[in-house]
Amino acid sequence: MSNSEELVALVALLRYGSFRTSQMALRQRLIDGDSPTLILAEDSNSRLIYDRAVRDVDQWITSGEHPLSWLDSDYPQQLREVHDFPPVIFVRGKLVQPDNGICIVGSRKAGQAALEAAAQIAQLVVDKNWTVVSGLAEGIDTAAHAETLNRGGRTVAVIGNGIDYYFPPQNRGLQHAIEDRGLVISQFWPGTSPKKYSFPMRNAVMSAYARATIIVSAKEHSGTRHQAKQAAAHGRPLVVSRAVYENTTWARKLVDDPNVLARVAYSTEESVSLAMEMATFTISDLALL
Incomplete structure (x- = not known):
């Protein structure tokens, strides 16, 4: 056949x-x-x-x-x-093989400092000629995608609805720009509107597509915790900011688990360097970091 x-x-x-x-x-x-x-x-x-x-x-x-x-x-x-x-899956844009990407995620209601940190991290990833992966949500995702495009880099958006659906509505223009200059991926049938359960499912694909995940900001009950847990389940490296580590029990649990590729970063530069280093490491190599 x-x-x-x-x-x-x-x-x-x-x-x-x-x-x-x-x-x-x-x-x-x-x-x-x-x-x-x-x-x-x-x-x-x-x-x-x-x-x-x-x-x-x-x-x-x-x-x-x-x-x-x-x-x-x-x-x-x-x-x-x-x-x-x-x-x-459904795709719009350009498929690249291989596509080494770093996922940048965090709160939809992030403060200005966190948004600036996300943009700085995206810039650093672009400077290394890696792809910025995120979920096209408000807040951190939007900052990461937008800065990547501003810097002429490649960005991949993994969305939690049909590929012909725009959510949030105000990101319609950004989604079109990513389709033109990067890649949009959806695992949902066209016409599917976003549901509460669809975003954790989206996080699994986002975690798998990226070689490592950086969490810029998140609270205890943030949906971002699903991304962190998926990264751990996939054996993908996870980097969390100091604030996320100090303010959430799930981040501390993952970072303190010797069987999880997770570390704390104390600067935007360190978050990118750790993510890229760990992307080629195994569990047994973590003691070297």
Whole structure:
């Protein structure tokens, strides 16, 4: 079967078939080497849901919502490295392989000092010719994306809604700019509005796409903690600012865990240098830092 037929079969399974509420079992079968068309053949409604998926994929491609499956050669390699990879993603912009990125995240309601720190970190990442990854949310994410574009760097936005949906609405222009000069990724079907549960799911993809995560600002119950925990689960390096370490129990727990690649940075320069160093380190190497 061609990759396009396998993509359609995968969409049918995820959107209309028995795996629409549970992707874990489907991921395992893909890892084991079963093709989507083979798995779909086990469904008694395979022909019907395949035809529905054909219409979906044709419409998405016509509308410029480019779908990629785990089987496609253009599918980002770093997403293949994690256990909870999204079987299908949608992209707008330029795919680059490899794409070494640092994720910069933090509070949506960050103060001016934190916003300036995020911009400084983004500038330092761009100066090293790395990609800035973030989630296109208000606050820290917006500051990181905007500064990267201002500096002529590459930025990747991983969003928690359909790729044709703009959230927050005031970032529509920024999202278009990233599509033109970087890359926007979504794991959600086109037309999907943001939900409370979709942002932790987005964080998993954001953590996986980046080689390391820097948390600039966050509070105890901030949604950013999901990003930190996902980075730890993926074995990705995590750097937190001094304020985040001192003011949240989850950051202290992660940094103090010898089995987690996590460190505290006391300056913007240190946050970037630590993130890039740890991106090539293993747990046993941490004692050298």
